[in-house]
Amino acid sequence: MSAVGDIVHMYREMRRIRAFEDRLMDLKAGGEVPGSMHLTNGQEAIAVGVASVLRPDDYVTATYRGHGWAISRGSDLTGLFAEVMARSGGVNGGRAGSPYFSDASINFLGENSIVGAGVPIAAGAALSAQRHGQGQVSVVAIGDGATNQGAVHEALNLAAALTLPMVLVVENNIYSEMVRIKDMTKIDQLAIRAEGYGIPGVTIDGNDPAVVAAAAADAVERARRGEGPTLIEAMTQRLVGHHSGDAQHYRPRGEVAEAALDEPLHRIRSAADATLLAELDAIDAEVTAEIEHAVAAARATELPDPNTAKDHVYA
Numbered sequence: 001m002s003a004v005g006d007i008v009h010m011y012r013e014m015r016r017i018r019a020f021e022d023r024l025m026d027l028k029a030g031g032e033v034p035g036s037m038h039l040t041n042g043q044e045a046i047a048v049g050v051a052s053v054l055r056p057d058d059y060v061t062a063t064y065r066g067h068g069w070a071i072s073r074g075s076d077l078t079g080l081f082a083e084v085m086a087r088s089g090g091v092n093g094g095r096a097g098s099p100y101f102s103d104a105s106i107n108f109l110g111e112n113s114i115v116g117a118g119v120p121i122a123a124g125a126a127l128s129a130q131r132h133g134q135g136q137v138s139v140v141a142i143g144d145g146a147t148n149q150g151a152v153h154e155a156l157n158l159a160a161a162l163t164l165p166m167v168l169v170v171e172n173n174i175y176s177e178m179v180r181i182k183d184m185t186k187i188d189q190l191a192i193r194a195e196g197y198g199i200p201g202v203t204i205d206g207n208d209p210a211v212v213a214a215a216a217a218d219a220v221e222r223a224r225r226g227e228g229p230t231l232i233e234a235m236t237q238r239l240v241g242h243h244s245g246d247a248q249h250y251r252p253r254g255e256v257a258e259a260a261l262d263e264p265l266h267r268i269r270s271a272a273d274a275t276l277l278a279e280l281d282a283i284d285a286e287v288t289a290e291i292e293h294a295v296a297a298a299r300a301t302e303l304p305d306p307n308t309a310k311d312h313v314y315a
């Protein structure tokens with residue numbers, strides 16, 4: 001059976017992302033992760049749903065909240081752990097850390113900590129794909145707050161005008177850092193902005209990977225047919241702070257607990273019968289073992305040699 005649209009496969013992928021990030025928080029508490037992280041806890045269905053309809057040679061670009069996008073595309077867990085732990089075995093030699101890594105081996109063009117700046121890069125990849133004529137698609141994920149950035153508007157307008165094979169996925173977790181998106185824009189749904197670019201826009205349930213996969217399949221097929229970009233607004237909530245040190249004082253009491261009842265993994269488990277639940281429990285155990293193996297392998301890689309600090313630096 002194809003993995004596309006297969007809910008058990010998508011559960012496993014979402015669990016891998018959740019377990020990867022939960023383990024990183026443990027490692028951070030133990031002093032093994034420098035800097036802050038932006039976790040995708042609660043938002044996993046979006047990356048996993050989109051990834052389930054992509055080809056290996058498609059391009060993906062994410063924000064600093066990008067662990068899930070790389071994992072769902074098949075990035076090596078040991079390389080990712082080592083990267084966030086600033087070890088030489090990381091996908092970028094431990095130089096990029098949690099918010100800046102890329103993985104050329106899977107056409108993951110990188111995270112971007114400059115809000116909205118992934119969209120011009122994705123448009124460039126889409127232009128390259130269009131010129132090469134191999135049917136590749138360029139997917140870019142941004143947050144709701146990023147839709148207010150000038151770079152996003154310019155790149156999306158260009159992508160629409162040139163009919164580029166691009167899919168813009170807006171992960172609408174209702175907050176831009178610590179400010180609610182409804183306090184930053186006059187519109188209820190960000191997808192209606194698509195009309196201003198002359199492209200399709202759709203608002204979907206971002207906590208259901210099958211719904212995400214269906215919307216992504218439409219957008220990706222449209223792009224492959226040479227009909228241009230689509231904007232997908234996927235509604236979700238993050239179960240954690242904006243960054244790993246965020247105390248979330250700005251969130252109303254009870255909001256996270258309520259969101260936890262609607263998060264993608266809980267949804268699948270609470271609708272499962274006993275047979276499926278046993279299968280999901282087995283997956284959880286397999287994923288735990290996979291994560292521990294990857295952490296051990298990452299720890300076994302050297303710390304970077306300080307003498308190489310200036311390598312790969314261009315002025």
Ligand SMILES: Cc1ncc(C[n+]2csc(CCOP(=O)(O)OP(=O)(O)O)c2C)c(N)n1
Nearest residue numbers: 065113114115143144145146173175176177
């Ligand atoms: C150009 C730019 N402006 C401001 C910031 C500071 N900043 C970091 S994250 C963030 C909020 C982005 O929110 P959103 O796009 O909704 O993404 P989310 O974090 O919710 O995934 C801001 C304003 C930045 N990194 N880059």
